[in-house]
Amino acid sequence: LHCPRRVSSLSLLLQRQKRPGPQLRQTQEQMSRDVCIHTWPCTYYLEPERRWVTGQLSLTSLSLRFVTDSTGETLVSFPLSSIVEIKKEASHFIFSSITVLEKGHAKHWFSSLRPSRNVVFSIIEHFWRELLLSQPAADASAPRTRGKELTGLMAGSQKRLEDTARVLHHQGQQLDGVMRGLDKMESDLEVADRLLTELESPAWWPFSSKLWKTPSETKPREGVSVKPSCEPFGKEEVLIQIPAIISHRTESHLKPGRLTVLVSGLEIHDSSSLLMHRFEREDVDDIKVHSPYEISIRQRFIGKPDVAYRLISAKMPEAIPILEVQFSKKMELLEDALVLRSTRTSSPAEKSRSVWHAASGLMGRALHREPPAGDREGTALLQMSPPALSEADTQELTQILRRMKGLALEAESELERQDEALDGVAAAVDRATLTIDKHNRRMKRLT
Template identity: 50%
Template sequence: MSRDVPIHSWPGSYYINNEKRWESGTLSLSRTMVCFLSGLSKNCLVSFRLSCIIEIKMESSSFIFSTLTVLEEGNVKHWFGSLKPNRVVVYNVLEHFWRERLLSPTSETQGAECQISKGRELINLVTGAQRRLEDTGRVLSHQGEQFDCMMQGLEKIDSDLGVADKLLSELESPPWWPFGKFPWKAQQEAKAEDAARAAAVLSAGKGSSRNKLIISIPAVVSRGGDSDLKPGCLLVLVSSLEVRDTNCQLLHKFERNEIDEIRVCTPYEITVRQRFIGKPDICYRFLSAKMPEALSVLEMQYKKKVEFTSEYTTFKATPCSSVCGKEGTHWRQGLRQTGRETELPLEVPAGELSKLQVQVLQPSVSQAEAQELKQMLLQLKNLALEAETELERQDEVLDVLTDSTDRSTMQIGKHTSRMKRLL
């Protein structure tokens, strides 16, 4: 039985074919396993890996009882009934994690199933770091675009302040001024049209940058409770979070400033809440096998609003169990002990190498893995240099924004004093 912390559990019953009876208990889904625990004896009646599932269906038992069936390799069929809140919810969650497991055979769940080499472990670590750095680069790029929009807005403010300065100069001029006011009105109308055109371009640029997609993941979505978990997707945009169904129809959109809380229950489950006064909160729950990919982006965008629960801490502290886990642990401990107690000679006569000594002499990282690691580290270096360049550019933009803001504040103060004198 897997020792993994369950991602989700449902009360129900399991049909024991040998005894021709139903046993009540709990159906649990973990990172790599599906198991059913008896409610009376607390023993595991059945457990199997997600990778061994061939088919998941909703059927009827004796044409009366609604059940969920799981077909395992070897043509072994498991029957689950009386599932709460209902079998459709259980089917949606199991089918989602099973499908994502099949579509992502190189994910961390596969790494939990068997022992992998040190080189492959290093490659997985570097791959995760590269993915996080790419997400950070995308967020930095969108942040830079927002800074550029702010610069355009300040330039428009400077232009408007220049027009206001000229208008105030006209108003401050004496009544005997010989020039007429018709040219001034024409000039004012032309500048107003230019300002309106620039504002339209600026708003269009802001809208396109605000609606840019950072990451999209398939998920099982529910509004509120557990009884309406349905397949859909979660879209993380620059300025919002979008909830969509399987047909990409928008279910709800959380603006960035409207989100009050993002609660992380497990690495695969989060809830997003928007609070109101005088009416019910809007709360959506998301279950996804690809949630760890979106969590890295959400942590950067909503640092003060992300809350990790105690279940998340327990989940992260529990290592993935595997069939060969104990054997691999005992083998590695024996290998270390053997390495400490015996020293391999530098020259060993042919035919006298034991299997254990041959395994000790084999390199932990192959040449191909070392070459792959080298290429990935070079990509990481390039990504880090690009991020550093973007950060330096944004620092310069921030300095310009600060100077422009101070200058605009001084000009607004001067114009306010001039208008008070005119009044």
């Protein structure tokens, strides 16, 4: 099945600003953002003809549809928001079926689901519940103005920028910890140098007491080094936590749970909050992004099976940018997930600048719209029409953009500091490597 690709929300808003249309246009724009999540072979009960039709059941981020195998016709297509109830049912003639009850008492039967009924039911129910939870009842009836939509977009961009800045901050703390470890290694190498010097000197033969007193003299240094090891406070701080449908090795056994992204790694819990597995940050070998809503995490082993988990979540688009910062060199976007590549930017600062300029230009056009030259009738109509953005929306957008600009500047300065720290780490590693090689040669001469 061909699933439409995701379109940037900001570009959609700009198009609506230029070409306002009826409510049908809004529905088309929502469908353009509808991303295919999963497809299962199954049969659908066609009630008017009282027969079963084979085809494919497709779940997207906003809808559920069934397409026949014979003609490719879409027999059923309805939004997830119109679903009232999802159940697992059976009768004398229908076995292992899923029933979907729509508003208006329309009931749909799906059977012969592969790989199993429980797998399909768990995934559909997860996305349906998350969609209901993400739509407040108070805002469902009231139409959203363009100012509110733009404010929501900017608030989402601000949240993503805050998450990125928080990850950068913890990444800087980790670099500081690496520098402290290298400093301790350098001091240990100095102790080793003194010991080798004692061994190489001719006075070592009667086993002078200097050799045995040297380690005791270094105890205060080791005692001091214990304190920095406790400094990485917040190492276990949670960056993001999302509900997910989890499968281990096989896709036929799915269970609800949650994915927790920590500074030090990843944790996968079941629905009872029991830890299923913990991936340390350095133990993760690859993270494959199958779609904006599905990823797989793997840790390779030699001589025994790899540890691999596959996770599907409606909140996965919020976690993928954080995973990209944490595991940038281990992330792999597969074909269905290449839609995410268009939303990436080279740095948080550049991303925020692009949002800043786009939103500022949109606000300028909304508040100071200029008609074409010579169009007096358009000028009169424009003066009579209400402004696209209210004063309250303008003030709120201005505050959000100011905060985003401050966050972008802080992220830029933090990135520059980390670049300098990386240069220091590289130089310290080179010095330590040369010193270790020199010590190895000296020890070989002693043996």
